[in-house]
Amino acid sequence: MIRNIVLSSEIAVCTLLGSVDCRKIVVLGNPNVGKTSIIQRYVHNQFKTKYYATLGFNIYTRYIDISEKRVGLSVWDIGGQEAFKQFAFRYLIETDAAIFVADVSRPETIESLSTWNDKLNQAINRKIPKIILFNKIDLNYDMNVIADEVINSSVRKDVNGIVFASAKTGQNVVDIFSMIAKMLTTWNEEFGVPKKRKVLFNNAFEEKTLPVMFFSGPNCDFCDPVFDRLTNISSQYPMTIKVVDVEADKNTASEHGILSIPTIIIGTKTIVGESNEQILRTIVSDEYTQLFGI
Numbered sequence: 678m679i680r681n682i683v684l685s686s687e688i689a690v691c692t693l694l695g696s697v698d699c700r701k702i703v704v705l706g707n708p709n710v711g712k713t714s715i716i717q718r719y720v721h722n723q724f725k726t727k728y729y730a731t732l733g734f735n736i737y738t739r740y741i742d743i744s745e746k747r748v749g750l751s752v753w754d755i756g757g758q759e760a761f762k763q764f765a766f767r768y769l770i771e772t773d774a775a776i777f778v779a780d781v782s783r784p785e786t787i788e789s790l791s792t793w794n795d796k797l798n799q800a801i802n803r804k805i806p807k808i809i810l811f812n813k814i815d816l817n818y819d820m821n822v823i824a825d826e827v828i829n830s831s832v833r834k835d836v837n838g839i840v841f842a843s844a845k846t847g848q849n850v851v852d853i854f855s856m857i858a859k860m861l862t863t864w865n866e867e868f869g870v871p872k873k874r875k876v877l878f879n880n881a882f883e884e885k886t887l888p889v890m891f892f893s894g895p896n897c898d899f900c901d902p903v904f905d906r907l908t909n910i911s912s913q914y915p916m917t918i919k920v921v922d923v924e925a926d927k928n929t930a931s932e933h934g935i936l937s938i939p940t941i942i943i944g945t946k947t948i949v950g951e952s953n954e955q956i957l958r959t960i961v962s963d964e965y966t967q968l969f970g971i
C-alpha cells in the first residue's frame with residue numbers, strides 16, 4: 678500500500694511540474710553490488726557503509742538540465758534478492774533506460790545481468806539505452822578477471838556502454854547519470870542504430886573502418902594506457918581513431934555528452950573509465966560484426 682502511494686506521488690511530482698519531461702531509469706543487479714549506494718550518491722550525495730538490503734523497490738527523483746531543457750529522472754532502485762525477480766515485470770514496464778550494476782571486487786556479479794536483461798526485454802518492446810556499471814572501483818580488483826566475465830556475458834551485446842564508478846568516492850557517478858540523461862533526450866526510438874549516432878567522421882563507414890573516438894584531457898589517470906591498448910588493437914582491425922582533448926575541443930566533447938575521461942566511443946558503444954585490452958578487443962570485434970556484418 679505504502680509503496681503504491683510512494684509510486685504515484687513520485688510520478689505525480691515528476692509529471693506535475695509543468696512541462697518537465699520525465700524519464701524512468703531502472704537500476705538492476707545482484708544483492709550487495711551497490712545499486713542503492715550509487716543512487717543515493719547521485720540523488721543525495723551521501724554514502725552509507727552499512728548494508729541494508731532493499732526490499733521490493735524505492736523510487737528516487739532528481740531533476741537535471743540538459744541542453745537548457747529540464748528533465749526529471751525517476752530512478753527505480755530494485756532489490757536484487759532473488760525473491761523480487763518474480764515481480765520484476767511490474768517494476769520494469771515503461772522503462773526508458775537501464776543501469777545494470779556489477780561489483781568489480783566480485784566480477785561474477787555480472788552473470789545475473791543477463792537474466793535481468795531478459796526480464797527487462799519482456800517488459801518493454803523497444804530498444805532503450807542500457808549500460809553496465811562496474812561499481813566499487815575504490816576497492817582492489819583484477820581487470821583481467823573482469824574482462825573475462827564481460828566477454829563471457831551475453832548482456833554485453835545488448836548494452837550501449839560499460840562504465841566504472843565508485844559510490845563510495847563518488848567517482849564518475851554524476852557523470853554517468855548525465856550521460857544517460859543525455860542519451861534519453863537526444864536519442865529517440867531509433868536508439869542504438871549506428872547512423873543516429875554522431876560517430877560518423879572522415880567517411881569512416883563508407884571506408885568500412887570502425888569509427889572510434891577517444892576523449893582525453895589533463896589529470897587523466899587511465900588515458901595513456903587505455904589509448905595504448907586501443908592503438909594495439911587498431912593494427913588488427915580497420916579502425917579510424919579520432920583523439921579529442923576535451924579541454925581543447927569543448928564543442929566536440931559536449932556534442933557527444935562527454936563528462937568523464939577517458940571515454941571511448943567505439944561504433945555504438947561507450948566505455949567510461951579504465952578498460953583493458955581484452956574488453957576493448959571484444960567490443961571492437963562485436964561492433965565490427967554488427968556494423969559491417971564481417
Ligand SMILES: Nc1nc2c(ncn2[C@@H]2O[C@H](COP(=O)(O)OP(=O)(O)OP(=O)(O)O)[C@@H](O)[C@H]2O)c(=O)[nH]1
Pocket residue numbers: 706707708709710711712713714715725726727728729730731732755756757758812813814815816842843844845846
Ligand atoms: N567500498 C565500496 N563499498 C560500496 C560501494 N558501493 C556500495 N558499497 C557497499 O556495498 C554494500 C551494499 O550496497 P547497497 O547499495 O546496499 O547494495 P544493493 O545493490 O542496493 O543491494 P540490494 O538492495 O540487496 O539489492 C554496502 O555495505 C555499501 O556500503 C563502493 O563504491 N565502494
Ligand SMILES: [Mg+2]
Pocket residue numbers: 712713714729730731754755756757
Ligand atoms: Mg539496495
